[in-house]
Amino acid sequence: RPKAIIFDLDGVLTDTSEYHFQAWKHLADDEGIPFTREENDAHLRGVGRRDSLMYLIRGRQYSEEQIQEMMERKNRYYNALIEKMTPDEIVPGGIDLLKEIRAAGIKTAIASASKNCRTVVERLQIAPYFDGIADGYSVVNGKPAPDLFVYAAGLLHTPTVACLGVEDAAAGIEAIKKAGMRAVAIGPEERFQGADKVLPTLDHKRLSDLLED
Ligand code: B16
Ligand code: MG
Numbered sequence: 001r002p003k004a005i006i007f008d009l010d011g012v013l014t015d016t017s018e019y020h021f022q023a024w025k026h027l028a029d030d031e032g033i034p035f036t037r038e039e040n041d042a043h044l045r046g047v048g049r050r051d052s053l054m055y056l057i058r059g060r061q062y063s064e065e066q067i068q069e070m071m072e073r074k075n076r077y078y079n080a081l082i083e084k085m086t087p088d089e090i091v092p093g094g095i096d097l098l099k100e101i102r103a104a105g106i107k108t109a110i111a112s113a114s115k116n117c118r119t120v121v122e123r124l125q126i127a128p129y130f131d132g133i134a135d136g137y138s139v140v141n142g143k144p145a146p147d148l149f150v151y152a153a154g155l156l157h158t159p160t161v162a163c164l165g166v167e168d169a170a171a172g173i174e175a176i177k178k179a180g181m182r183a184v185a186i187g188p189e190e191r192f193q194g195a196d197k198v199l200p201t202l203d204h205k206r207l208s209d210l211l212e213d
Contacts, residue, residue, distance in 0.1 A: 001211060002163055002164040004158040004164070005163070005164045006110070006111050006152045006166070007110055007166045008167045008168060010046070011046065011169065011186070012166055012202060013124070014090055016085075017168060019078055019081040020045075021037065024044060027077065035056060045170070045171070046113060046170070046171045047113070047169070075116075082119060082120055086123065087123070087125045089124060091202045093205065094202070097207065098126070106207075107156045108130050112133075113142045114135060131155070132152055138151050144172075144175050144178070145175060146176070149181060153179070161180050163179075166183075166210065168186045169191075170193065173194060174193075177194050183197075184199065186199055197210070
């Protein structure tokens, strides 16, 4: 049984991954760049802002100034979407799951690549359920690098080998495994490689659902 469970935010605890997709799609449409949901899931899901844009504009010539402007524009689109979020946008049963985990003496953290993590956590009013939050300001190397999960484990004073990570992105599962943790993937089986367990959704899950093989 793990000593700590480290959750990704966007796409795991809440469906903000859909808002990220819509914001990137808006930017891609502005720029006349073809962009599909399938590409989003394979290449952008869970990946930081700059790396995501680099995938989107691959093979096209843009100046650093234009790149900065596009990152800001995507972030404006995303912020307009999360501005209206309310606490009921937590995954169904999510608060019960977090309470159960903590009642079992297991620590909890968030490991999100997002610089908007704090805003989303505030909108959802879930800060009291976490012992630590690692976000897009915490480390330099984003997912699939293990740094964010290692940093989160450090916040919990827990060795990575005693942690379990929960992720909806292929890049996130890679990060968790590189950090030496057990990995639970949330989403379609085809999306992931190397996860220890795959659940189609986190809706109404119990602690035992995350632990069993
Ligand atoms: P921002 P997570 C990730 O959050 C998102 O999944 C990804 O779509 C986004 O590009 C990244 O954060 C950076 O977010 O532009 O808000 O800084 O899944 O790691 O919680
Ligand atoms: Mg995610």
